[in-house]
Amino acid sequence: MTEGLDNLDSYRRRFLTALGIGGVAAAIGGVRIVGLATAKSDDEAVTDEARWGMLIDTSKCGEGCNRCVEACNEENGLTGFDRQQTDAQWIRTLEVRDKQTGHVTSLPMLCQHCEHPPCVDVCPTGASFRRADGIVLVNKHTCIGCRYCMMACPYKARSFIHEELTDQKPWAPRGKGTVESCTFCVHRVDRGDAPACVEACGEAANGAMMFGNLNDPDSEIAIRAKQVSSRQIRADLNLNTAVRYEGI
Amino acid sequence: MTTQSVNIRYANIRGSSTGYFVWIVILILVSAAGLLAAHTMESQGHVVTGMNNQVVWGMPHVFAIFLILTASGVLNVASVGSVFGKAEYKPFGRLSALLAVTFLIGGLMVLVLDLGRPDRLIVAMTTYNFKSIFAWNIFLYTGFMVVVVVYLWMMFERRMQVYSRMVGIAALTWRFILTTGTGSIFGFLVARQAYDAAILAPMFILMSLSFGTALFILVSGAISRFTEMMVPDAMMERLKRLLGLFVMAVVYFVIVYHLANLYIVEHQDFEKFVLLDGGVYTLLFWGVQILIGTIIPLVLVYLKKSAQRSIVHLAAALVIIGSFAQLYVLIIGGQAYPMSLFPGKQVSSSFYDGVIASYIPSMPEVLLGIGGVSTALLITTIAIRILPFLPERDADHIDAEPSASGESV
Numbered sequence: 001m002t003e004g005l006d007n008l009d010s011y012r013r014r015f016l017t018a019l020g021i022g023g024v025a026a027a028i029g030g031v032r033i034v035g036l037a038t039a040k041s042d043d044e045a046v047t048d049e050a051r052w053g054m055l056i057d058t059s060k061c062g063e064g065c066n067r068c069v070e071a072c073n074e075e076n077g078l079t080g081f082d083r084q085q086t087d088a089q090w091i092r093t094l095e096v097r098d099k100q101t102g103h104v105t106s107l108p109m110l111c112q113h114c115e116h117p118p119c120v121d122v123c124p125t126g127a128s129f130r131r132a133d134g135i136v137l138v139n140k141h142t143c144i145g146c147r148y149c150m151m152a153c154p155y156k157a158r159s160f161i162h163e164e165l166t167d168q169k170p171w172a173p174r175g176k177g178t179v180e181s182c183t184f185c186v187h188r189v190d191r192g193d194a195p196a197c198v199e200a201c202g203e204a205a206n207g208a209m210m211f212g213n214l215n216d217p218d219s220e221i222a223i224r225a226k227q228v229s230s231r232q233i234r235a236d237l238n239l240n241t242a243v244r245y246e247g248i
Numbered sequence: 249m250t251t252q253s254v255n256i257r258y259a260n261i262r263g264s265s266t267g268y269f270v271w272i273v274i275l276i277l278v279s280a281a282g283l284l285a286a287h288t289m290e291s292q293g294h295v296v297t298g299m300n301n302q303v304v305w306g307m308p309h310v311f312a313i314f315l316i317l318t319a320s321g322v323l324n325v326a327s328v329g330s331v332f333g334k335a336e337y338k339p340f341g342r343l344s345a346l347l348a349v350t351f352l353i354g355g356l357m358v359l360v361l362d363l364g365r366p367d368r369l370i371v372a373m374t375t376y377n378f379k380s381i382f383a384w385n386i387f388l389y390t391g392f393m394v395v396v397v398v399y400l401w402m403m404f405e406r407r408m409q410v411y412s413r414m415v416g417i418a419a420l421t422w423r424f425i426l427t428t429g430t431g432s433i434f435g436f437l438v439a440r441q442a443y444d445a446a447i448l449a450p451m452f453i454l455m456s457l458s459f460g461t462a463l464f465i466l467v468s469g470a471i472s473r474f475t476e477m478m479v480p481d482a483m484m485e486r487l488k489r490l491l492g493l494f495v496m497a498v499v500y501f502v503i504v505y506h507l508a509n510l511y512i513v514e515h516q517d518f519e520k521f522v523l524l525d526g527g528v529y530t531l532l533f534w535g536v537q538i539l540i541g542t543i544i545p546l547v548l549v550y551l552k553k554s555a556q557r558s559i560v561h562l563a564a565a566l567v568i569i570g571s572f573a574q575l576y577v578l579i580i581g582g583q584a585y586p587m588s589l590f591p592g593k594q595v596s597s598s599f600y601d602g603v604i605a606s607y608i609p610s611m612p613e614v615l616l617g618i619g620g621v622s623t624a625l626l627i628t629t630i631a632i633r634i635l636p637f638l639p640e641r642d643a644d645h646i647d648a649e650p651s652a653s654g655e656s657v
Binding site: 234 | 368
């Protein structure tokens with residue numbers, strides 16, 4: 001379970017080798033992660049060389065498909081209590097219906113990892129923070145559970161832990177009385193993998209979700225984002241989100 | 249000005265009657281129930297409350313913001329006395345400042361005990377993000393407490409009374425900044441239809457003046473009933489007129505806020521929700537905030553020419569009831585109305601997107617809120633026994649009869 005964490009250097013060697021023979025993307029089920037930076041060890045500081053982002057092609061979202069959600073829940077240990085109002089959801093599928101035309105689109109909604117995140121602005125203790133590589137996280141040690149970030153997030157991306165949790169994943173610590181949201185699977189990104197939702201979407205042969213470094217002009221995500229028309233949700237707020245959508 | 253104020257005689261209550269002790273015991277029990285409720289919320293988690301991932305701020309926030317706004321507003325009596333030099337108000341400056349401190353303590357108690365991790369209060373006091381309005385408010389609230397305590401000292405200490413106007417001005421300024429900060433907690437939130445409006449800041453200032461004046465009328469009325477303290481007719485008349493003025497000012501801001509939303513198409517659905525088909529929120533808005541909390545008090549205040557006490561007390565009580573409805577509609581209704589992720593489109597999900605969120609206040613959170621009010625009243629009741637906060641009867645006359653301290657309670 002934790003071998004990737006314990007053995008980062010060897011993982012990196014293996015990863016680089018795999019990259020070298022050019023078979024990485026195919027090897028993990030066709031997930032397009034070309035453009036991921038090489039994995040880094042724990043003592044390496046995060047820099048702003050990368051800005052991690054996601055490009056979601058909503059036209060490829062399978063009807064009724066919930067693979068990304070299931071993968072996220074499994075990866076991060078988001079077991080609920082069958083209490084829909086208070087159970088945490090880091091990613092959810094949204095059905096969007098045009099009131100005039102009746103056209104329906106399905107898409108995954110998650111933390112948009114804004115460049116100017118309102119949740120970070122309002123957090124009194126600075127527990128909500130943005131890493132240099134653009135990933136927005138909650139420091140579980142300094143979150144006081146005031147929920148102001150949940151008031152401020154325009155995407156309803158955050159959840160509050162309403163009750164005691166057990167069986168947590170070591171890489172996704174969660175605590176009663178604190179707020180949490182999608183971490184872009186930061187533990188996977190740091191070791192060179194794509195987030196669990198992206199991987200699962202690829203495995204389901206939808207391939208609707210692409211993850212990578214928006215700052216690297218040669219990355220697949222940057223090339224695609226430049227070619228096709230995509231948009232930010234609530235672009236009017238000018239938050240420069242890291243998650244972009246095609247087909248809406 | 250100063251010479252007049254030094255001639256005001258103050259007394260503490262004797263506090264030896266059965267009634268006094270019964271009242272103290274009631275307040276202790278209710279405060280303890282509030283603490284117990286907070287303990288339950290912390291040990292079992294917020295699942296025991298009605299709050300959820302949709303309505304993240306609930307009853308505790310309605311109570312906390314009511315208490316904080318009222319704390320700021322109730323100091324108005326002291327401000328009018330020492331800053332604007334109105335002699336009728338001066339004898340009541342100490343009581344006004346005492347209520348400001350105790351209600352702020354009550355409000356902060358509710359706010360802190362509602363946190364997911366109240367045990368981390370020390371983190372909130374030592375780690376700051378200065379872009380956060382919450383972080384500013386931590387300073388505004390604690391600073392207000394300090395300013396008012398200094399203000400009280402100036403009012404208590406004869407030698408210091410020359411500075412009381414200066415400190416009074418500081419406190420007055422601080423109050424405006426504090427309530428601006430409280431309004432901006434909501435006003436600066438871009439995400440939600442109900443908020444994201446700078447008008448909320450001045451509206452909160454006026455709400456604080458209105459709620460604070462109402463509270464002062466009620467508390468001074470209650471104290472007058474059980475002690476020898478008396479609110480003179482002239483003072484009652486002024487308080488009554490002030491209350492009417494503030495209630496009208498609040499409703500002016502409420503009207504402008506809703507008119508702006510009605511005019512701007514993107515906010516019209518939200519207005520339809522609050523004004524027409526929002527169920528409990530619509531009922532609270534029209535029935536309680538507007539009818540009971542605004543129109544009836546205004547009629548009571550302006551129709552009766554003389555300041556008949558029971559009428560003014562009733563008007564003040566109705567204003568307080570209306571204030572809770574106003575905060576409930578704004579805070580809870582504002583969250584219950586779904587965020588507009590895709591304007592012009594209908595969204596749905598497993599996370600209650602696009603639907604009116606449900607919120608049913610639970611016993612623990614209501615108890616916590618009432619516990620905060622009770623704690624504020626408890627400290628007040630004890631303080632007026634220990635120190636001479638209350639003016640003696642006829643104290644507003646310079647030639648007041650000297651009497652031994654101690655009143656009939």
